[in-house]
Amino acid sequence: xxxxxxxxxxxxxxxxxxxxxxxxxxxxxxxxxxxxxxxxxxxxxxxxxxxxxxxxxxxxxxxxxxxxxxxxxxxxxxxxxxxxxxxxxxxxxxxxxxxxxxxxxxxxxxxxxxxxxxxxxxxxxxxxxxxxxxxxxxxxxxxxxxxxxxxxxxxxxxxxxxxxxxxxxxxxxxxxxxxxxxxxxxxxxxxxxxxxxxxxxxxxxxxxxxxxxxxxxxxxxxxxxxxxxxxxxxxxxxxxxxxxxxxxxxxxxxxxxxxxxxxxxxxxxxxxxxxxxxxxxxxxxxxxxxxxxxxxxxxxxxxxxxxxxxxxxxxxxxxxxxxxxxxx
Numbered sequence: 001x002x003x004x005x006x007x008x009x010x011x012x013x014x015x016x017x018x019x020x021x022x023x024x025x026x027x028x029x030x031x032x033x034x035x036x037x038x039x040x041x042x043x044x045x046x047x048x049x050x051x052x053x054x055x056x057x058x059x060x061x062x063x064x065x066x067x068x069x070x071x072x073x074x075x076x077x078x079x080x081x082x083x084x085x086x087x088x089x090x091x092x093x094x095x096x097x098x099x100x101x102x103x104x105x106x107x108x109x110x111x112x113x114x115x116x117x118x119x120x121x122x123x124x125x126x127x128x129x130x131x132x133x134x135x136x137x138x139x140x141x142x143x144x145x146x147x148x149x150x151x152x153x154x155x156x157x158x159x160x161x162x163x164x165x166x167x168x169x170x171x172x173x174x175x176x177x178x179x180x181x182x183x184x185x186x187x188x189x190x191x192x193x194x195x196x197x198x199x200x201x202x203x204x205x206x207x208x209x210x211x212x213x214x215x216x217x218x219x220x221x222x223x224x225x226x227x228x229x230x231x232x233x234x235x236x237x238x239x240x241x242x243x244x245x246x247x248x249x250x251x252x253x254x255x256x257x258x259x260x261x262x263x264x265x266x267x268x269x270x271x272x273x274x275x276x277x278x279x280x281x282x283x284x285x286x287x288x289x290x291x292x293x294x295x296x297x298x299x300x301x302x303x304x305x306x307x308x309x310x311x312x313x314x315x316x317x318x319x320x321x322x323x324x325x326x327x328x
Contacts, residue, residue, distance in 0.1 A: 018094030019046035019085065020162065021060075022185040026080035026142065027073045039071045041186045046085065048164065048181035050172040052209050052216075055114045059159060059186035064112030067188050075193035076149035081160045081185065083141040092141040093133060097164035097181070098220055100125040100229050101132040103145045105199050108155035113186060114206060118159065119199030119235045121148060125215075126227040133162060148237030150197035159186045163230070169219035171211040180216050201232050208232070 021043060024035035036042045043060040056063060073079055081103075085091050103122040106113060122145035124132035136143050143160060164181040172179025208231060211217055215230035 018097050018164075019048060020083045020093040020141075020183055021046040022160070022187070023082045023084045023088050023141070025071045025187055025189075026082060026144075027071065028078050029080075032071050035067075035071065035187065037067060039067050039069045039188045041065060041067055041188070043185075046183075048183055050176070050179045050181060052172070052211065053206055055112050055206070056184075057182060057209065058113040058184060058205050059157070060184045063184075063186055064110075066110040070155060070188045070190040072190050072192065073147055075147050075151040075153070075191055075195040077147050078144055079147055079158070079189070080142045080144040081187070083136060083143065083162070089140060092137050093162065093164075093183075095134065095137060096166045097162070098131040098133050099163040099165040099168075099180075100215075100227075101136060101143050102161050102163070102229060102231060103143075104159045104161075104203070104231075105147075105151075106157045106159070107199075108157055108188065113157055113159065114204075116202040116204040116207075118203040118205065119201035120203065120232050121145065121199070121235055121237070123229045123231070123234055125229040126225070128225060133164070136162070147191060148195070148197065148235065149193075150195040150237045151191055151193070152195050152198050153192050155188070155190050157186050158189050159184055161185070163216070165218050165220040168217055169221070171217045173211050180218070197237050199235055201235055203232050 022035070022040055024040070025032045032039075041059050041063050043062050045061075049056045049060060051057065082088070083092055085093060101124050102120065104118045105121050106117040106119065109117070124135070124143075126132075132143070145160075162183040164183070166181075167178040168180035170178040209216060213230045215228045218227070
C-alpha cells in the first residue's frame with residue numbers, strides 16, 4: 001500500500017504537465033504534415049475529458065468544428081497518430097498516465113460525433129508487462145493501427161483516444177477531482193480502395209462508456225494484471241458482400257457431400273468412372289468366395305462312383321448263378 005500511495009502522489013504531482021494531444025498523421029510511415037486544425041479537429045488545449053455524459057468525450061473540445069481538409073489513406077494502409085505534449089517530439093505524456101489506446105471509425109459528419117455511429121477498429125491495453133501508453137512514449141508519441149482492408153471508400157472520422165488510469169480508482173461522478181482521464185482526438189480521413197464493408201457497430205460513447213465499466217473505473221495500483229478494455233469488440237471488417245458469399249458456401253459443401261456419396265456407391269468396384277459396370281464385380285467376388293467354401297462338396301462327389309461297382313458285382317453274381325443252372 002505504501003507503494004500505491006507514493007505512486008498516486010507522484011501521479012498527482014505531475015498531472016499539470018502530463019497531458020497530450022495529436023500533432024498529425026503518418027500513412028505507411030510517411031509523414032502527412034501538421035494536421036492541427038487542418039485535418040484534425042484540434043482542441044483548444046491538451047486537457048483531458050472526464051465527464052462521460054459530455055459531448056466532448058467523443059471528439060474533444062471543438063469536436064463539432066469540421067477541419068478544412070482530409071488526410072488520405074487506402075483501406076489496408078497503416079495509419080499512425082502522432083501524439084505530443086507541448087512540442088512535437090517532447091515528453092509526449094507523463095509516464096504515470098498508464099492506460100489503453102483505442103481507435104474507432106465513423107462515417108464522416110460535420111457535427112461533434114455524438115450518437116451511435118462508431119465502430120472500434122483497433123485497441124491496445126495491457127499485455128501482461130507493459131501498457132499501451134508506455135509503448136507510446138517509447139515510440140516517440142506514435143500509435144499505429146491498420147485501416148480494415150475491406151473498408152468501403154469514402155470520408156470518415158477516425159477517433160483515437162488515450163485513457164489514463166492514474167486517478168481512476170475513483171469514479172468522476174463520485175469524486176470530480178479524480179476519475180479516468182480521456183484524451184480523444186478525431187481526424188478526418190478520406191479512404192480509397194475497392195472495399196465494400198461499411199462499419200456497423202453503432203457505438204455511442206455517451207451511453208456505451210459508463211461508471212460501472214471496470215475498464216473505466218479501475219485501480220491501476222492494485223490489480224491482478226488483467227485488464228478489460230472498455231467499448232465493443234474490434235470490428236473484423238467483414239465485407240458487405242459476405243452475405244452472398246456465405247450463401248454460396250453451403251452450396252459447396254452440398255456438392256462435396258454428393259461427390260462423397262458417389263464414391264461410396266462405387267467403392268466395391270474400386271472405380272469411380274462407371275457406376276453400373278462395377279455392379280457385377282461385387283456379385284462375382286461374392287460368388288467366388290462361396291465356391292471356395294463349396295469345394296468340400298466336390299470332395300464328397302467320389303463317393304457317388306462307389307455305387308456303379310456294386311451294380312457290376314450284382315451282374316457277375318447273376319451270371320454265375322445262370323452258369324450253375326446250365327451245368328445241372
